[in-house]
Amino acid sequence: MFKGYKDLPEVPMTWDTTFVNITGSWRTVKPVLDPEKCTKCYICWKFCPEVAIIIDEELKEVPKIDYDHCKGCAICANECPKKAIEMVVESMEE
Amino acid sequence: MVKSVITGNYASSYGAKLARAQVIAAYPITPQTSVVEKIAEFVAEGTMDTQYIKVESEHSAMAACITASQTGARTFTATSAHGLTLMHEMLIWASGARTPVVMTNINRAMAPPWSVWADHLDSVAQRDTGWIQYYCESNQEVLDTIITAYKVSESREIMLPSMLTLDAFYLSHTYETVDIPDQDKVDKFLPPFDPLYKFDVEDPHLFGSLSFPHQFYMEWRYQIALSMERARDKILEIDKEFESMFGRSHGGLLDLYRCDGAEVVLIAAGTMASTIREVVDQLRDEGEKVGLARLRVFRPFPAKEIRELAEKIDVLGVLDRSYSFGYGGAFFAEIGGALYNHPDKPVLKNYVVGIGGRDVTPNTVRGIFENALSLQDRGLDKEIEWIELKEGGE
Numbered sequence: 001m002f003k004g005y006k007d008l009p010e011v012p013m014t015w016d017t018t019f020v021n022i023t024g025s026w027r028t029v030k031p032v033l034d035p036e037k038c039t040k041c042y043i044c045w046k047f048c049p050e051v052a053i054i055i056d057e058e059l060k061e062v063p064k065i066d067y068d069h070c071k072g073c074a075i076c077a078n079e080c081p082k083k084a085i086e087m088v089v090e091s092m093e094e
Numbered sequence: 095m096v097k098s099v100i101t102g103n104y105a106s107s108y109g110a111k112l113a114r115a116q117v118i119a120a121y122p123i124t125p126q127t128s129v130v131e132k133i134a135e136f137v138a139e140g141t142m143d144t145q146y147i148k149v150e151s152e153h154s155a156m157a158a159c160i161t162a163s164q165t166g167a168r169t170f171t172a173t174s175a176h177g178l179t180l181m182h183e184m185l186i187w188a189s190g191a192r193t194p195v196v197m198t199n200i201n202r203a204m205a206p207p208w209s210v211w212a213d214h215l216d217s218v219a220q221r222d223t224g225w226i227q228y229y230c231e232s233n234q235e236v237l238d239t240i241i242t243a244y245k246v247s248e249s250r251e252i253m254l255p256s257m258l259t260l261d262a263f264y265l266s267h268t269y270e271t272v273d274i275p276d277q278d279k280v281d282k283f284l285p286p287f288d289p290l291y292k293f294d295v296e297d298p299h300l301f302g303s304l305s306f307p308h309q310f311y312m313e314w315r316y317q318i319a320l321s322m323e324r325a326r327d328k329i330l331e332i333d334k335e336f337e338s339m340f341g342r343s344h345g346g347l348l349d350l351y352r353c354d355g356a357e358v359v360l361i362a363a364g365t366m367a368s369t370i371r372e373v374v375d376q377l378r379d380e381g382e383k384v385g386l387a388r389l390r391v392f393r394p395f396p397a398k399e400i401r402e403l404a405e406k407i408d409v410l411g412v413l414d415r416s417y418s419f420g421y422g423g424a425f426f427a428e429i430g431g432a433l434y435n436h437p438d439k440p441v442l443k444n445y446v447v448g449i450g451g452r453d454v455t456p457n458t459v460r461g462i463f464e465n466a467l468s469l470q471d472r473g474l475d476k477e478i479e480w481i482e483l484k485e486g487g488e
């Protein structure tokens with residue numbers, strides 16, 4: 001949308017938020033949540049450094065993982081007290 | 095308006111108070127510490143409404159100022175020597191993020207060996223960080239420059255940080271009469287900070303994120319280059335506006351003293367300019383055609399003013415209170431660069447003086463003028479000379 005210095009904002013910034021930066025492709029391992037084991041404690045949501053764990057406002061559902069932004073750091077899997085998150089190796093075909 | 099007898103450091107503190115700085119990052123270093131100590135007193139006695147943050151290093155001090163500035167707060171900090179050089183990374187961030195932080199730096203020598211006395215290496219070494227740099231000569235100039243620096247830096251045509259420097263002890267700890275202007279009058283001159291963009295949870299953006307080589311990193315740097323060019327005229331404009339309201343000016347970019355009809359001129363920054371003024375008066379009384387050009391602003395560099403001066407004189411002696419090992423004084427190199435493409439060049443000589451706070455006395459200056467006057471007839475004797483260097487070895 002910008003062409004050069006004459007139309008750039010004067011501060012190095014974007015018009016959009018970080019949601020437009022799709023970083024999921026950086027991932028080599030992928031967290032997969034087992035809804036049977038999950039107790040909805042949401043510790044994974046608290047620890048995720050990328051805000052890639054999505055929870056519902058009523059706190060009724062098991063968390064969802066935003067694979068567009070999850071970088072596969074595995075902090076969620078490490079922190080989960082019920083070992084409900086497994087890190088699965090990403091395959092090149094997907 | 096109140097006349098007070100205060101140090102250069104306290105003049106800085108009063109400047110920040112009058113400018114209504116909303117966030118102060120405080121970290122101690124000699125000879126700066128009393129700048130932020132005085133501000134702590136203002137906060138404790140309830141005369142200054144500000145967020146006073148005691149940080150754990152100078153690097154953090156600048157990080158705090160940058161981010162507070164990005165939320166829309168007017169920010170101030172002060173440092174010296176090793177503190178300033180520890181900030182180096184964050185200084186570049188401040189200009190890159192276009193935050194109009196204003197900071198006082200007390201010019202102090204860098205160790206080893208340890209020295210807490212006047213030397214310009216600390217701030218000269220920050221030349222390329224994208225900061226506007228003012229070198230002050232008096233405590234009044236320190237106070238006034240904080241107020242004008244905010245107005246220049248916060249202007250939407252500029253949006254760059256400013257550093258004003260004062261020589262260790264010669265100003266930082268020396269008491270002078272200073273006019274402390276009325277708050278109402280300063281408020282009329284300096285409106286609240288109103289940034290173009292700021293951190294806002296209702297309107298989120300990414301600030302300072304990645305820019306690939308094919309994107310706009312180069313263009314954002316070019317915008318800074320343009321802003322720094324515009325800062326020349328902006329500093330002069332704000333200087334005039336300040337003079338019309340407060341009745342004082344500190345000489346814009348290059349402060350000329352008795353340069354009309356001068357044939358030999360010394361150029362210097364900081365407090366030694368006051369000593370040179372005295373010697374210029376003495377030598378003028380003796381019939382010598384001499385003058386002083388005080389380099390008040392180092393960035394943006396007053397190349398045009400230096401060229402205009404150079405056209406009229408025979409010898410320009412550049413006094414550097416710092417040294418770039420492997421070449422010469424930084425001011426000398428820059429002035430030489432400014433004159434290279436100019437057709438009318440005077441003899442240019444570098445006098446390296448006052449390193450590590452070595453006193454630059456009227457006799458020192460007289461000796462330099464005597465040498466510079468002798469170059470009118472015989473031409474350049476030596477490109478770079480260290481003045482009053484102890485030789486020993488006999």
